[in-house]
Amino acid sequence: MDDLTFSVAPGQFFGFLGPNGAGKSTTIKMLTGLLEPTAGEIEILGHKFTASSFDLKRQVGVVPEGMALLNRLTGSEYLRFVGRMYGLARETTNRRTDELLGFMSLANEPKKLIADYSHGMQKKLALAAAVIHGPKVLFLDEPFEGVDAIAAGTLKTMLQGMIHRGATIFLTSHVLEIVERLCSHVAIIHKGRLVANGSLEDLRAGVATSLGESGAAEEKLTLEEIFFNVVGAGAGEPVQELSWL
C-alpha cells in the first residue's frame, strides 16, 4: 500500500474497489488485524486499532479472504464456536445460531460438514459467523464472489438490515452492479494508491467533469464507467488479440 488514507463515517455502506492486485484484500487484512501495517495508523470507532485491540474486535465482524471456516465442523457447530470465541453467553449463541441458520436457509442440513457445503453456502455461513456477535463494523472481502442470485439476495437483505440499524459496512467486491446498488460511498484504489473516494454522486460528477459531460449524461454514468475511467482502462479499449485463439 502507498500512503493510503481514508475515513468511513458511521452508518455508511462503503464499497472499496480496485483491479486485481490493487491491494483491497491487503487493506482489509490490515484493518482487521490479520496483517501488520509497516507504517501508519488505523482507527476504528474512534480508537486506535492494533492486532491486540481485543475490546475493539468484539465490535467488529469480518469475512476475510478464504472465509476463515473450520471445515470439519457442521454449520451449527461452527457458529456456536464463533459465538463463544467472541465471548457470547452459551444461550445467546445457541439462539442466534438457530436464527442465523434459518435466515440463511442453512438449517435444512444440520448434520452436514462445512467441507461438504457449496461455495454459496460457505459464503452465507461466513457472513453469519461475522455477524453473530452483533458487530458495529463489518468488513467483507468479496462476499458475493461465487454466490448465486438467491444467496446474493439473502446476503443483500441482511446487509441492508444492518445498515438500517446503524452498523457500518466496509465491502470489497468485483461485482460493480452490486456495489452500485448497495453502497452509498465508494473508494477506488489502484496499485496501492487511493485514486477516488466519495459518494457515488461525487464520483459521477468528478468523472463527468473530466469527460466534459453534464446533466443527464452525468446521471447515466455507471459505476463500471467511473471505475474504468478512474483506473485508466476503458471498456472499449482495444485488447491485444491472442494469435492462437
Added chain:
Amino acid sequence: MAVMTSALAREQYAALARMRLQMLSNSLRLSGGKFNLAARIFRIVFFSTVGLMIAVGLGAGVFAIARDNQLRILPVFLWAVMMLWQLAPIALASFQEPVDLSLLLRFPVSFGSYVLEYLVFGLFDTSSILGGFCLAGIWTGLVLARPDLAGWAAMGMLLFAAFNVLLLRMIFAWIDRWLAQRKTREVLGIIFLFLLLGAQLMNPALYGTRERPSRKTIATMKQAARTAESVQRALPPGLAAGAVQAAHQGSAAAAAACLAGLVLYGVGAGSLLGIRLRAEYRGESLGEAPRVTAKVQERRRVLELGGPIGAIVEKEFRYLGRSGVMLYSLLAPLIMLFVLGRGGQTGGAERFALPLGAAYGFLGLTRLVYNSLGGEGAGIQLYFVSPTPFRTVTLAKNLVQFVLFLFEFALVVAIVVWRFGLPDRQMLELTACWLLFALPLQLAAGNLLSIKMAYRMTLTRLSREQGAAGNGLLSLLIQLAIVGTGAVVYFCLRYLERPGLTVWVFLALALGAMATWLRGLANSDRIAMRRRDVLIESLAKAE
C-alpha cells in the same frame, strides 16, 4: 503402455520434474524451505545409514548361510525385510511426507501415466530406502558366497522389492479410503482389535512361560512350524527365496516358476492398488469432503466448559473424532507397543518398559502437539480476528493434548502391566517425575513449532502433506533429546551410585520445564502476531 510412453506423456513427465525443481528452488527463498530441504536430506542420509547398517548385518548373515549351503534359512531374512518394509511406515507415521498428485487430474494425463507418477514420486520414502538397502545387502551377501547365483538373486530381489512397494502403497491407499468413512473406519477398528488379540495370543507360543513346555506342546509347536514353513513357501518372501534355492540346485524351471509366482503377487497387489487409483483418477476426493462422515451426529454440549477455552476444547475433540487419520496416528504407537513389546522376563530390559512405552506413546501425539494449528486451514484467521488472545487458543490446545496424553499413558500403563507385570515402585516414581519434566517441555516446544513451522494437515488422508519434513525432523530430535536427557540423568546418577538423586533432578528439571512452558504460553501472543501472515499463508492459502 503406449500411452505411458507417448510424446505427450514424456512431455508431462519432463514438465512435472521441472515443476518440482522450480518449486524446490522457489521454496529455498524462505528459511523454512531451506530447513525443510535440509530435513529431507537428513532423513534420506539418516535412514540410508540405518539401512546400510542393517544391510551389512543381513548381508553377512546371508553370506554365512550361503557359504554353508544353508539357503533354506534364506526366507527368514526376507520375511524380516518384508516386516521392516511394511511396518516402518506405521512406526514412523508421524514423520512421513508423501505426495499429492490429485492436482494432475485437471490435465490430460492418462491413467497409466498417473499410476507411474504415483509410484515414482513416493519411491524414496523411508521404508523403500530401508528395504532397498536390506535387499541390496542380502543380494551382495549371496553373490559374494555364490557368484553363480547373481542373476537369479538379482531378479528375485528386484521382483520382491517391486512387490513390497506395490503392497505398501496398496495397503496405505486402502487404509486412506477406509479411514475417510465412519462405517469402514469402525470395521477397520474391529479388524485391528482382532489382529491385536491374535498377536497377543501368539505371545505365549512365541516366548513361552518360565516352565519348560510339555512334550505335547513342543510337538504341537513343531507341527505348527512345519505347517507355517510349507505355507510361507507360497508367499512372496518364500517365493523370492525359493527362486534362489532352486537356482542353487540347478533347477532353472523351478526358479522361474517361483519368480512367476512373485510376479503374480505383484500383479495382485498392483491390481488392488489400481482399483483405488482408478477411483482417484475418476475424481473421487477423500480430501476435506468425505461422503459418509458428513452425516455426523450432532451432539450439543459435549463438555460443559465455558468461554473460548471450552469452545476450542470441544472443537478439538470434534476434529479428532472425525479424523480417522489422527485417531490412527494416536493409536499406531500403541499398536506397535502391543504387538512388538515382548513380555516375560528378558534380562532386566523390561524394567524400562514403562518409561520407554510412555516416550514411544507420545509419538502418536507428535503431529497434534508439534503442528497443533495444521488442521485449521483457513479457519486460522478466526483466531486473529476474534477478541480471543492467541495464548488462550494455545492453552486450550495444550489442555486437549494433556488429556490425550493422559489417555495414551493410561493405555501404555495397561499394556505394560499386561505384558510385563506391575512396574517396580522406583521406576514408577522415576517415570512420573520424568513425565513432569518431559510433558511441559514437549508442549512448550510444540507450541513454538506449531507457530513457527506450521504446515497444513489434511485430516482425511494418511499422507498428503507438504512442508512436513522440517517440522517432523525437529519434533523427532526434540523428543529424542528429552528421552536422552532422562536416560543420561538416570544412568549418570546410577554410575555415581547416587540413584536416589534421580527423582530430585527430574523434579528440578520439571520446574524448569514448567517455567519454560508458562513463558512460552505468555509469549505465544507476540510470536503468533509477528508470524500471523506467514501462518495464514501456510495454512489458508493451500486450501
